[in-house]
Amino acid sequence: MLFRAVETLFKFPPFFNFAVSQAREKIAQRGREIGVDFEGEVAALRGGTDWEWEMRGVRDADLAYPDYYTQPFHAYAQGNLCWEAALQVNAAAKSVHAPVMDPEGKLLDPEGDAQLRGSYTANMLRLMERAGASRRVKNAVDIGCATGLSTLELRSAFPDAQFTALDLSPHFLAVARHLQKQREAESGASEPVRFVHAAGEATGLPSETVDLVSCCLVMHELPRAATKNIIAEAHRVLRPGGTFAIMEMNPASPGFQRVFKNPFAYAAFKSTEPWLMEYISLDLLAELQQAGFDTVLQAESTPRHFTMVAVKHAL
Numbered sequence: 001m002l003f004r005a006v007e008t009l010f011k012f013p014p015f016f017n018f019a020v021s022q023a024r025e026k027i028a029q030r031g032r033e034i035g036v037d038f039e040g041e042v043a044a045l046r047g048g049t050d051w052e053w054e055m056r057g058v059r060d061a062d063l064a065y066p067d068y069y070t071q072p073f074h075a076y077a078q079g080n081l082c083w084e085a086a087l088q089v090n091a092a093a094k095s096v097h098a099p100v101m102d103p104e105g106k107l108l109d110p111e112g113d114a115q116l117r118g119s120y121t122a123n124m125l126r127l128m129e130r131a132g133a134s135r136r137v138k139n140a141v142d143i144g145c146a147t148g149l150s151t152l153e154l155r156s157a158f159p160d161a162q163f164t165a166l167d168l169s170p171h172f173l174a175v176a177r178h179l180q181k182q183r184e185a186e187s188g189a190s191e192p193v194r195f196v197h198a199a200g201e202a203t204g205l206p207s208e209t210v211d212l213v214s215c216c217l218v219m220h221e222l223p224r225a226a227t228k229n230i231i232a233e234a235h236r237v238l239r240p241g242g243t244f245a246i247m248e249m250n251p252a253s254p255g256f257q258r259v260f261k262n263p264f265a266y267a268a269f270k271s272t273e274p275w276l277m278e279y280i281s282l283d284l285l286a287e288l289q290q291a292g293f294d295t296v297l298q299a300e301s302t303p304r305h306f307t308m309v310a311v312k313h314a315l
């Protein structure tokens with residue numbers, strides 16, 4: 001009852017807008033506490049290039065966006081399809097993930113985001129070994145790569161692989177490509193990563209050609225049907241014996257249970273994550289098994305996140 005009342009309150013635009021501005025200020029404030037100049041980083045990126053021009057280089061103008069993707073998200077009215085979201089996401093990740101390694105969710109660590117990502121690949125490698133999957137990855141797909149933070153982490157785990165990094169947001173991909181060009185100019189070497197504007201449920205890649213598909217922090221943003229379609233697509237593109245790796249929020253963890261028990265924290269969270277309840281009610285392990293994955297293993301990545309590895313049946 002109280003939960004429903006609070007949810008209704010969040011649907012009232014003046015209250016929603018107030019909550020959103022508070023949430024943004026909290027991200028910026030937490031950034032300052034861990035030494036991240038949130039506004040400065042975003043302003044530097046904003047002035048760094050002609051963003052409309054960058055976007056033309058990565059956008060597939062014929063791509064049709066699924067309905068679930070074109071609604072307000074993360075407190076942005078245009079969801080991930082706007083420059084505000086794309087320019088803020090890297091600085092926001094450092095701020096939002098600062099407390100993830102603390103079981104109480106209170107201690108802020110400037111390296112929280114890096115630790116979260118490092119624990120994903122460390123668990124992925126460990127679980128692949130346990131599952132008997134080959135860790136010699138020559139090509140990999142990062143579904144929902146955003147500005148490329150998850151792709152960079154995958155590269156460090158699989159330095160010899162070629163990557164296809166997909167996202168539905170041309171704004172995020174424009175930032176990903178811009179940052180990639182900067183890194184390439186600094187290092188003098190081109191990166192083995194191709195950023196592609198496409199949906200994870202329709203990658204356009206040939207069947208049975210990929211060694212590893214990764215989906216990092218994407219599924220909590222999807223309705224059930226989209227997650228099932230992405231699982232089916234991952235199964236299709238993976239070669240026999242290939243691995244599908246997932247890192248996600250763990251709704252059963254004490255950290256998330258604390259949020260679910262507090263109606264205001266829950267409503268604030270849900271108001272920025274419209275598909276949260278669909279994600280929570282999905283039995284991911286069962287879906288992976290039903291899609292034909294042989295071995296499905298899971299490990300804790302942080303006190304609030306898990307890593308799951310699903311291996312496609314080897315011939």
Ligand SMILES: C[S@@+](CC[C@H](N)C(=O)[O-])C[C@H]1O[C@@H](n2cnc3c(N)ncnc32)[C@H](O)[C@@H]1O
Pocket residue numbers: 069080143144145146147149150166167168169172198199200201215216217218221222226
């Ligand atoms: C929370 S972000 C995670 C980004 C990145 N993997 C990371 O770890 O930082 C989720 C990303 O998934 C993308 N996304 C959501 N639905 C998608 C879909 N069906 N296909 C491809 N990308 C999708 C969003 O645009 C967003 O960039």
